[in-house]
Amino acid sequence: MQTKRTHVNTIQNINTMAYRNLLKTLHNPDHLMDVLIQPIMFMILFGYLFGGAIAGGIHAYLPIIVPGILIQTILSAASGSGTQIKEDLETGVFDRFKSLPIAHIAPLAGQLLADILRLIIAIIASLTTGYIMGWRPNVAFGWIVVIILIAVFTGWSISWIYAFIGLIAKSATMVESISLMTMLLLSFLSNAFVPISTMPKPLQIIANLNPMTHVITAIRRILATGAISNTAWIVLLFDLGIVLIFAPLAVWTYNRQN
Template sequence: MTTTTTPRSAIAPRTSSVPVKKRPFPLVRHSLALAKRSLIKTMRTPEALIDVTLQPAIFLVIFTYIFGGAVAGGTEKYLQFLLPGILAQTIATGAIAIGVNLNTDMEKGIFDRFKSLPIPRSAPLVGSVFGDVVRYVVVIISTFLVGYLMGFRILTNPLSALAGCLLAIVFALSLSWVSVFVGMKVRTSGAVQGIMFLIIMPLSFASNVFVPAASLPSWMQTFVQWNPLTHLVAAMRGFFLGVPMGNSVYYTLLWCLGLVVVFMPLALRAYRKKV
């Protein structure tokens, strides 16, 4: 009796020699995926949008009808002056939420899970900043909606108005890195909110948001002239109302660049140390 033996090479599993191709731009891809996570989280908790929906409406109503006559001699004239300032202030305070949310996620251990994933270390922070774009778009829509119901009108053209809105969003994204850095450094979300309000409130009131900058005390003028919100508001009034804005757009963009260059590396460094 004879038996046939199958060659060992015939039953050995075949291994593919084709190398696995890595997809390019991992930071961008993973950041966008985590930005989608932030958007889903926001949509499932709509009460988190109160600060970017009700707050600008309340501020517009209060300041227009209480201070409009005293500041500008009439509510309609003051509304035209006030709305770009309220939009800038609200979009700046809206950046506080990202630091609070990131600090809360750190406390819950969510970033420990991110650390175990094969993603760039900075992707969770970059993704959170990208995800905040929706909050800023909501600020713009809600502010203009309430303003138009009250009588505000854009006096330029849609393209100029869009440029003003985009400039505000770019500034908010840049300012977000300050909030991210604070969120990585302090121990509680309440402390993040308190520190950021201490930063945003002086910027809001020592500026041209509510009154013309020239009407402020002389000892405050130097701070007002260097205040980034002053330049942002002046640029937005130029884009929306057609008033002269000088070099405000360039100064605003320089402030945006400076905020990103300084606080983005600091935030990423604090994040790496914390996780």
């Protein structure tokens, strides 16, 4: 009975911390921009700017760019995990949490739980903007749910990487710089916005090795065929591998520092 009560209290503590982190996102313009403003802005900007040049028109370009912006969005939203953790460490918030009668792991777990909701908000913002611009998927709504789940799981697995970076980085500014650099490299050196065949040979090699290329390909195939391809299963296994590696690393680092 005591063990069960402890588990219930731990879950409640994690939920409270997740709620706290969501409020922090809503009241911080920088964090809110990552999950809400940025996907809307990039979808509109890239769609109307490159649609005519790459696909001959915005409507022909939307099936290409919607999955691309979707992945760029989850990269940006996931990176907020590391930044928020580092900010809490720098301001001494985690030291205050240690003095409270809450589960030791609650601050870290609450951040990663809040990231799931942040990712869902960012994904919905991306897809809704694409729909308003004229994007119409050729598959049933259930398959839209499937690509959302794949995108959320991919973003959440990446959140563990950024959480680990946030725990070991020297400053929140460093985390932001690393996040921006990796987001730009992973999104632009992929098939997110242009066909890989149009790139120079060295960049084609890099783009084909980029994991985000395969995530985008998996989502596009689901939207085109209404079926889960082998690429999608490989992506899910890759995401699971990231979690199995970086979740223990992040928890171990967190326990050592706190």
